[in-house]
Amino acid sequence: MKLQAIRGMKDLLPPDDRLWRRVEELARQTFMAFGFAELRPPLVEHTSLFARAVGQTTDIVEKEMYTFQDRGGESISLRPEATAGVLRAYIEHKIYASPGPHKFFTIGPMFRYDRPQKGRLRQFHQLNCEILDEAGPEGDAELLVMLTQFLAKLELGNITILLNSLGCASCRPAYRQKLLNFLLPQKDGLCPDCQRRMELNPLRALDCKVERCQTLTLNAPELPDSVCPECAAHFAKVRELLDLAGVSYKLEPRLVRGLDYYQRTTFEAVCGELGAQSAVAGGGRYDGLLSLLGGPDQQGIGFAMGMERLIMLMPPAQEVGPRLMVAALGEAAYTVMFPLVMRLRERGLTVEMPPAGKSLKALMRKADKIKAAQVAIVGEAELASGQIPLKDLGSGQQRLLTLNDFCRAFA
RNA sequence: GUGACUGUAGCUCAGUUGGUUAGAGCGCCAGGUUGUGGCCCUGGAGGCCGGGGGUUCAAGUCCCCUCAGUCACCCCA
Numbered sequence: 001m002k003l004q005a006i007r008g009m010k011d012l013l014p015p016d017d018r019l020w021r022r023v024e025e026l027a028r029q030t031f032m033a034f035g036f037a038e039l040r041p042p043l044v045e046h047t048s049l050f051a052r053a054v055g056q057t058t059d060i061v062e063k064e065m066y067t068f069q070d071r072g073g074e075s076i077s078l079r080p081e082a083t084a085g086v087l088r089a090y091i092e093h094k095i096y097a098s099p100g101p102h103k104f105f106t107i108g109p110m111f112r113y114d115r116p117q118k119g120r121l122r123q124f125h126q127l128n129c130e131i132l133d134e135a136g137p138e139g140d141a142e143l144l145v146m147l148t149q150f151l152a153k154l155e156l157g158n159i160t161i162l163l164n165s166l167g168c169a170s171c172r173p174a175y176r177q178k179l180l181n182f183l184l185p186q187k188d189g190l191c192p193d194c195q196r197r198m199e200l201n202p203l204r205a206l207d208c209k210v211e212r213c214q215t216l217t218l219n220a221p222e223l224p225d226s227v228c229p230e231c232a233a234h235f236a237k238v239r240e241l242l243d244l245a246g247v248s249y250k251l252e253p254r255l256v257r258g259l260d261y262y263q264r265t266t267f268e269a270v271c272g273e274l275g276a277q278s279a280v281a282g283g284g285r286y287d288g289l290l291s292l293l294g295g296p297d298q299q300g301i302g303f304a305m306g307m308e309r310l311i312m313l314m315p316p317a318q319e320v321g322p323r324l325m326v327a328a329l330g331e332a333a334y335t336v337m338f339p340l341v342m343r344l345r346e347r348g349l350t351v352e353m354p355p356a357g358k359s360l361k362a363l364m365r366k367a368d369k370i371k372a373a374q375v376a377i378v379g380e381a382e383l384a385s386g387q388i389p390l391k392d393l394g395s396g397q398q399r400l401l402t403l404n405d406f407c408r409a410f411a
Numbered sequence: 412g413u414g415a416c417u418g419u420a421g422c423u424c425a426g427u428u429g430g431u432u433a434g435a436g437c438g439c440c441a442g443g444u445u446g447u448g449g450c451c452c453u454g455g456a457g458g459c460c461g462g463g464g465g466u467u468c469a470a471g472u473c474c475c476c477u478c479a480g481u482c483a484c485c486c487c488a
Binding site for chain 2: 004007127128305
């Protein structure tokens with residue numbers, strides 16, 4: 001037996017649990033203020049759902065999914081992203097029949113069989129938001145404002161929003177051809193990856209990291225100049241609303257998303273401190289995806305944030321000790337203090353009471369080690385006098401309280 | 412899937428051209444100190460040297476394989 005976590009999958013250990021809770025609580029609070037409700041799809045879906053939604057030829061579907069047969073012989077997969085499951089639920093439960101827009105958020109683990117590195121795990125966690133049955137640019141803007149507000153509340157700093165428009169089903173094919181016409185004559189000069197990209201997704205050649213490819217594509221046609229008037233108007237309105245809301249962003253004509261379903265507005269939130277995996281959030285509009293999955297002819301837009309990447313940008317978690325430690329010297333003291341401690345806990349106070357068998361020195365060392373804010377020492381003498389010393393470990397000050405006052409002190 | 416670097420105590424790391432019984436600091440436990448912690452002193456526990464194979468009289472050290480970690484490519488959040 002291998003006593004070792006699966007590669008690329010990590011245990012969440014204290015004190016980091018505090019960071020995770022803070023992110024999740026802040027996310028729920030922020031998303032709900034914008035009218036989002038939580039939708040939790042299963043972690044596993046039919047493989048065909050992801051193949052259809054994410055794109056048959058994407059790397060995610062082709063080589064990164066955890067796919068296996070269940071005992072009934074069906075091909076099922078661990079979700080590599082959240083949108084597909086949310087849309088499936090939206091269609092299956094006919095949520096589209098009631099008036100939109102509908103706003104959902106999903107928080108949880110995603111799975112991709114990648115080679116682990118900084119900011120990249122095989123089980124990672126995303127905060128995911130979708131607005132469905134929303135065709136107008138107001139939805140795009142609202143979502144981006146919400147994302148910006150959330151990142152600001154986390155006080156991460158140094159994050160840039162990159163914004164682009166990919167065009168729609170009617171104008172993107174023309175652009176794609178225009179780009180291919182530009183790339184084809186210099187195919188031999190491009191890196192092997194870009195030559196492959198020309199087959200699969202030529203737009204990706206635009207953000208290649210190889211210097212030679214960047215030089216060769218310097219004068220390549222760019223998206224915002226090539227989209228149709230409708231897409232251009234949509235994009236202009238999104239930017240106008242963002243300006244009104246005071247959201248700053250950077251236009252990035254070469255920003256391309258890797259999932260097939262994105263159209264029109266796309267965006268990414270990046271931070272240089274993260275190393276190679278610099279995107280903390282990414283998303284965009286996916287008009288046409290609902291109908292592609294057999295749903296209604298409604299539009300949608302969404303984003304996902306990588307929780308591990310957010311947390312890497314936060315200051316490290318500090319151990320926080322209990323508010324009070326009761327040091328009971330001897331069984332008699334323990335018996336008296338036990339019900340009191342239980343009552344304090346009932347009120348929500350964090351209280352520790354180690355077993356009675358230890359020496360005073362050991363108890364005091366423990367109080368220090370667990371960083372208790374205050375210590376009450378109770379032994380034979382205190383029981384006899386009815387006076388309990390309560391010591392503040394920060395200031396070193398000590399005061400005497402009766403048992404009654406002691407309980408009241410923490411009310 | 413490709414490449415580079417790294418695996419020695421709970422943690423951070425030493426360990427010589429291969430050579431006796433593998434070390435340090437921190438942490439942990441106990442004592443110095445019989446009811447007041449942090450500092451100091453003393454003692455103690457704790458190691459399949461990631462795993463397997465090979466070379467050798469002899470391997471933590473050299474070679475091969477493997478697993479894992481880290482970073483980068485790729486991909487993406």
